[in-house]
Amino acid sequence: MSGALITAYRAFNKILKHLPVEESLPDMLLHIIELTEKTFNHRQTSILLFDKNTQKFTPFTNKKRHQLSRERFMINPTKIHFESICSKNKIIISQHITTNNEYREYYSLKSINHLNSCYGLPILSSRNKVLGIIYSHCPQHSLMSDEEYELFEMAATVCSISIEKNIKEQELEYMASYDPLTNIWNRRAFYRQIKMAINNIQHKNEYIIVFYIDINKFKMINDQYGHRFGDRVLKKYASKLQCFNNENTGVARLGGDEFVIYSEVKTLIEANIKKKSILSELNKIEIDEIIITASIGSHCIHANNIKETNIDSMINHADMSMYKEKHLSRSCVL
Structure with missing residues (x-):
């Protein structure tokens, strides 16, 4: 050699x-x-x-x-x-x-x-x-x-x-970063990404809005049609939400039928438009002639106030907003 x-x-x-x-x-x-x-x-x-x-x-x-x-x-x-x-x-x-x-x-x-x-x-x-x-x-x-x-x-x-x-x-x-069923971010990845978004808006003096999404009567859907059908519902919602993914918006599944989105926006008007756009995309999804709906809540906060809160608090506020929307929707039906 x-x-x-x-x-x-x-x-x-x-x-x-x-x-x-x-x-x-x-x-x-x-x-x-x-x-x-x-x-x-x-x-x-x-x-x-x-x-x-x-x-x-x-x-x-x-x-x-x-x-x-x-x-x-x-x-x-x-x-x-x-x-x-x-x-x-x-x-x-x-x-x-x-x-x-x-x-x-x-x-x-x-x-x-x-x-x-x-x-x-x-x-x-x-x-x-x-x-x-x-x-x-x-x-x-x-x-x-x-x-x-x-x-x-x-x-x-x-x-x-x-x-x-x-x-x-x-x-x-x-x-470590993606939900195995829906192939969108999991909770860990969402927290990591929203931290970067929070730092980003502080430099831009903008808002960050968190959306909390819950599939209506999902437990009943699972019980009545089976878990395989329930998985199809979750995948369908995830694919619908993925169309909102961009450099200023991130989508994740927290668990069960609960999804969360954050978005960097310049004004409260833009935040409201974003909410209506998401709700319109998720409203009355049909799978095998079965109509499925979802509820959405949101919490928006300005960069000036971001230091006074934390990610868990923002998600909880959006969650409470979602339940108010769900309750209001049921009241209107009655």
């Missing part, structure tokens, strides 16, 4: 040791690119990441080193198809750029960087799922040696570990 390869092994081990405390996935991938290029300086490295939602590969870029993006890519990601590499676990690209029309738009870059061929390896998960591709771009007539290929496999493995760690972190963050 050569000294260069031993040094590379040690460097990759060092990256893995820092993995638990590394700031981000882009930083890790950047380290991998820099290490492979430093070890074999006649090659250039690039990474494509696979997005399972779009079933497409996208070039990895790092804002700190934007030049790693376009200048180094001798591969056209739109030409790479997921199906063509799914079952392969060896080199997936090994071709001469000058004889493939796919690279025609990259000829100028080829000339500048003296790159004429490339090799690629799939980045595979622990369950053999494709997470991306790592490429090594080579000078003319440069074949990959056994040591270079071993380094390349090592780089792909460290990429895989880094990407999987990032995926698990995102999954844990989602589970």
Whole structure:
């Protein structure tokens, strides 16, 4: 084993040791690119990441080193198809750029960087799922040696570990912040976001309004039509409320059939318009020819008075307002 390869092994081990405390996935991938290029300086490295939602590969870029993006890519990601590499676990690209029309738009870059061929390896998960591709771009007539290929496999493995760690972190963050049934914020996430909104309105001298929403006769709906139907009702209301989500408004499920919304508004008139808009969206939702209604209460507070209250108090005031509205509605029916 050569000294260069031993040094590379040690460097990759060092990256893995820092993995638990590394700031981000882009930083890790950047380290991998820099290490492979430093070890074999006649090659250039690039990474494509696979997005399972779009079933497409996208070039990895790092804002700190934007030049790693376009200048180094001798591969056209739109030409790479997921199906063509799914079952392969060896080199997936090994071709001469000058004889493939796919690279025609990259000829100028080829000339500048003296790159004429490339090799690629799939980045595979622990369950053999494709997470991306790592490429090594080579000078003319440069074949990959056994040591270079071993380094390349090592780089792909460290990429895989880094990407999987990032995926698990995102999954844990989602589970901690979102209601599993409705896929909107849970109580924890709502409190975190409304705290930021409260800080924001203090700088703008505006209002924040909290809406408390309760599905009318939800217990009776569950008892009469079953919990599966009740879950459909909750999902329907959540999807209706999600249309109000934006940079100034957040929606959450507190539990049961109780939903809460906060919104930053400039005037009390805007707050009232927002309330009517929400109520109109939720009024008389129909599922399987069954009409379902909801009640809404609100509590609005100006930035000047925000320090005198807290989030629980704001929600409680909106809750009490909702019950007054519900009682008034029943009285009108009678």
